[in-house]
Amino acid sequence: MRELLNDIERWQQAGKQIAIARVVDIEGSGPRDPGAAMAVNEDGEVVGSVSGGCVEGAVVAEALEILRGDKQPRLVKFGYSDDEAFAVGLTCGGIIHLFISPLNW
Amino acid sequence: MSLKPMSLYPIFAERVRSNIPVALVTVIDGPNIGAMMLVSPSTEALGTLGDNELSRIVARDALGEVEAARTGVRHYGPQGQTTPEDLVDTPTVRVFIEAFSPPPIMWIFGAVDFTAALAKVAKVLGYYVVVCDAREVFATRRRFPMADEVLVSWPSPLFSDRGHALTSRDAVCILTHDPKFDVPAVQGALATNVGYIGVMGSRKTHAKRLERLAEVGITSADQLARLMSPIGLDIGARTPEETAISIVGEIIARRTGRGAPSLRDSDGPIHK
Numbered sequence: 001m002r003e004l005l006n007d008i009e010r011w012q013q014a015g016k017q018i019a020i021a022r023v024v025d026i027e028g029s030g031p032r033d034p035g036a037a038m039a040v041n042e043d044g045e046v047v048g049s050v051s052g053g054c055v056e057g058a059v060v061a062e063a064l065e066i067l068r069g070d071k072q073p074r075l076v077k078f079g080y081s082d083d084e085a086f087a088v089g090l091t092c093g094g095i096i097h098l099f100i101s102p103l104n105w
Numbered sequence: 106m107s108l109k110p111m112s113l114y115p116i117f118a119e120r121v122r123s124n125i126p127v128a129l130v131t132v133i134d135g136p137n138i139g140a141m142m143l144v145s146p147s148t149e150a151l152g153t154l155g156d157n158e159l160s161r162i163v164a165r166d167a168l169g170e171v172e173a174a175r176t177g178v179r180h181y182g183p184q185g186q187t188t189p190e191d192l193v194d195t196p197t198v199r200v201f202i203e204a205f206s207p208p209p210i211m212w213i214f215g216a217v218d219f220t221a222a223l224a225k226v227a228k229v230l231g232y233y234v235v236v237c238d239a240r241e242v243f244a245t246r247r248r249f250p251m252a253d254e255v256l257v258s259w260p261s262p263l264f265s266d267r268g269h270a271l272t273s274r275d276a277v278c279i280l281t282h283d284p285k286f287d288v289p290a291v292q293g294a295l296a297t298n299v300g301y302i303g304v305m306g307s308r309k310t311h312a313k314r315l316e317r318l319a320e321v322g323i324t325s326a327d328q329l330a331r332l333m334s335p336i337g338l339d340i341g342a343r344t345p346e347e348t349a350i351s352i353v354g355e356i357i358a359r360r361t362g363r364g365a366p367s368l369r370d371s372d373g374p375i376h377k
Contacts, residue, residue, distance in 0.1 A: 022131075035176040035204075
């Protein structure tokens, strides 16, 4: 998250709501280690990444739902053969666990 | 007790920017999902996970994690129980402990063209880069704007002042080619716990350097085995930039214990 601080604060100063998605766990082969993070603001702008680009689109959708209050902060799993969470997957065959929550702390 | 008694983010950001070790603790599953704490050494933990005992125990564990620069998920009972028997039939609280430790350090000795390229690549990898050379005309900020510090100094004073701070995550790269400078730099580096010591020079230079090191009493095979010399992976690097890649590639491979073949020519998982 270190590399996101400047963008986060720019958004905060502009009064934007922000959600943070963080990789908390990986099983098997995952492109980014726990701690990799991306931030999404209420306009759908994104900084950072949590995978090699495989799941970021779905994470933005999830983050926006959480910002709108349609969903609670939660753990989300993405995997190669995981069709329940989203119809996206990692091409590397691993599973990543993300925690997505609003930056209200 | 309120779960959000204060704003943690500004304090978190301030500590990260000041390179103060800090753990960001988040409940990711269980009661009080999203509750957070900030934990740094020698200061009171901030925030709460909802239960006093849980907060106390997680803060204690987080301190260990931040000192080891480790990030991961840990499981607890609702009041911080950690033994497997206590966790049977109780709902578990899953806590993500993210450690923000100061960046790894790279000291580069010798203010040469290879230094500029290596400093640039090391910055990409997140190192705090210090360039050191005894020659005032070469060791200038102008020549190494990408470095965090440019020091005009002989190696020995730098090692005696700051060598104790080097750990297994850090690197010392000696690019001077000048025995006057190389020998005390190698001597200084060997007296620290630094994880990587690379020394530039041809095989011939290396052989001569070994003689000079022997003259100052460095002969132990264990000590000499710590030296990566000639420095870098065998990827046919020619330019300063290519050489820089071969050096940081070697640093990564030494840290992960890999032999650095091409992935195509090896088996097994890419990430271990």
